[in-house]
Amino acid sequence: MSIKVGLIGFGRMGRFYLDEFKRNSKYEVAYISDVSEECRMLAAQEAPGATIVEDYMPIFEDPTVEVVALCALADSRKEQIETAVKYGKHIISEKPIADTIENEWSMVKAEESYSQFATVNLYLRNSWYHRYIKDFIKSGEIGELAIIRVCHMTPGLAPGEGHEAEGPVFHDCGMHYVDIARWYAKSEYATCHAQGIRMWDWKDPWWLQCHGTFENGIVYDITQGFVYGQLSKDQTHNSYIDIIGTKGIARMTHDFKMARVELRGVNTTEIVERPYGGKNIDKLIDVMADSINSGRRSGRLPKFRDSAIASEFAWNALENARQNALPSIGNNRTLEEIRYRRAHMTNGYGLLPRNHQKNQ
Numbered sequence: 001m002s003i004k005v006g007l008i009g010f011g012r013m014g015r016f017y018l019d020e021f022k023r024n025s026k027y028e029v030a031y032i033s034d035v036s037e038e039c040r041m042l043a044a045q046e047a048p049g050a051t052i053v054e055d056y057m058p059i060f061e062d063p064t065v066e067v068v069a070l071c072a073l074a075d076s077r078k079e080q081i082e083t084a085v086k087y088g089k090h091i092i093s094e095k096p097i098a099d100t101i102e103n104e105w106s107m108v109k110a111e112e113s114y115s116q117f118a119t120v121n122l123y124l125r126n127s128w129y130h131r132y133i134k135d136f137i138k139s140g141e142i143g144e145l146a147i148i149r150v151c152h153m154t155p156g157l158a159p160g161e162g163h164e165a166e167g168p169v170f171h172d173c174g175m176h177y178v179d180i181a182r183w184y185a186k187s188e189y190a191t192c193h194a195q196g197i198r199m200w201d202w203k204d205p206w207w208l209q210c211h212g213t214f215e216n217g218i219v220y221d222i223t224q225g226f227v228y229g230q231l232s233k234d235q236t237h238n239s240y241i242d243i244i245g246t247k248g249i250a251r252m253t254h255d256f257k258m259a260r261v262e263l264r265g266v267n268t269t270e271i272v273e274r275p276y277g278g279k280n281i282d283k284l285i286d287v288m289a290d291s292i293n294s295g296r297r298s299g300r301l302p303k304f305r306d307s308a309i310a311s312e313f314a315w316n317a318l319e320n321a322r323q324n325a326l327p328s329i330g331n332n333r334t335l336e337e338i339r340y341r342r343a344h345m346t347n348g349y350g351l352l353p354r355n356h357q358k359n360q
């Protein structure tokens with residue numbers, strides 16, 4: 001029998017989730033909730049078999065719903081997680097799991113004493129390319145892991161365009177890279193020095209680079225920014241991971257369509273190219289379904305704790321950057337041009353849906 005799911009928040013991510021739930025025969029989407037009427041109208045078109053609601057309480061009150069997918073914004077996540085716990089639903093939460101560090105840790109506490117399954121979409125952990133590289137590291141081919149370098153720069157979400165509840169981009173998006181570096185290091189962050197820049201006179205840094213050490217001595221640098229040529233005629237991005245061991249290296253880059261992994265170990269050189277895989281929601285929900293059906297939590301489900309650690313680190317790095325000069329370059333006129341261009345683009349990096357549109 002398929003697992004009934006209720007989806008809360010039918011924006012960009014909610015639509016990705018719906019597509020994947022529809023493709024997976026282990027699930028049936030029973031409800032979709034969104035506070036926006038236009039989003040509900042789109043939901044009714046996209047999921048004709050589902051009940052579409054403005055208020056999400058009927059989802060929790062329906063005992064046949066086993067899973068809730070929480071895809072609204074961080075400012076409403078805590079109350080939704082608490083309600084899910086009260087009604088005993090399995091939880092697939094978008095990141096971050098709440099809007100403040102304090103609330104996130106209280107959600108971690110709630111999850112750790114909860115008997116149902118709860119997970120969070122730290123999607124890089126489910127990507128084929130990071131899993132491939134991790135296996136290569138484990139095989140000993142690069143010697144001892146020493147240096148982790150991660151970079152993700154795109155002409156994506158502009159300041160003031162939305163997502164305020166998620167913080168500046170080093171938090172909103174950057175926490176994924178913070179998490180994946182920790183996942184590789186298998187250790188906790190020990191030190192951090194962060195440098196940011198306020199582009200276009202925006203109050204917060206929209207580009208940030210930090211470096212430091214993990215407790216086990218591995219060093220890292222993380223660069224993340226959505227300041228990468230928003231007004232260039234033909235836009236591009238730069239996204240990679242560079243893993244350096246005592247003997248060999250492993251690296252990955254992608255163009256959002258294909259990912260390319262390059263492994264250079266002591267015995268093996270391997271270059272693998274496969275479809276990028278997007279947000280890997282297909283994998284996350286499938287692992288969740290298998291956990292529910294078997295009654296055993298899969299180790300592949302990221303924990304709320306992982307999300308809280310990454311989120312807290314990202315907030316702290318932003319705070320640290322404010323202590324380190326934090327120069328400002330550019331002006332608001334350029335930012336207005338960027339917002340205008342993005343508002344009129346139909347195909348671009350991380351465009352927020354204009355409610356009625358189905359945006360990729």
Ligand SMILES: NC(=O)c1ccc[n+]([C@@H]2O[C@H](COP(=O)([O-])OP(=O)(O)OC[C@H]3O[C@@H](n4cnc5c(N)ncnc54)[C@H](O)[C@@H]3O)[C@@H](O)[C@H]2O)c1
Pocket residue numbers: 008009010011012013014033034035036039056071072073074076094095096121122123162163166172279352353
């Ligand atoms: N894991 C990832 O890779 C990843 C990527 C992008 C975004 N996200 C996260 O996913 C979440 C959603 O992001 P998005 O880009 O889809 O945002 P979005 O603004 O496109 O969509 C959010 C939707 O939630 C609805 N909503 C807001 N409050 C609600 C409530 N109380 N009840 C029901 N609906 C409500 C809004 O009307 C909107 O349709 C964010 O928390 C974001 O950080 C995660």
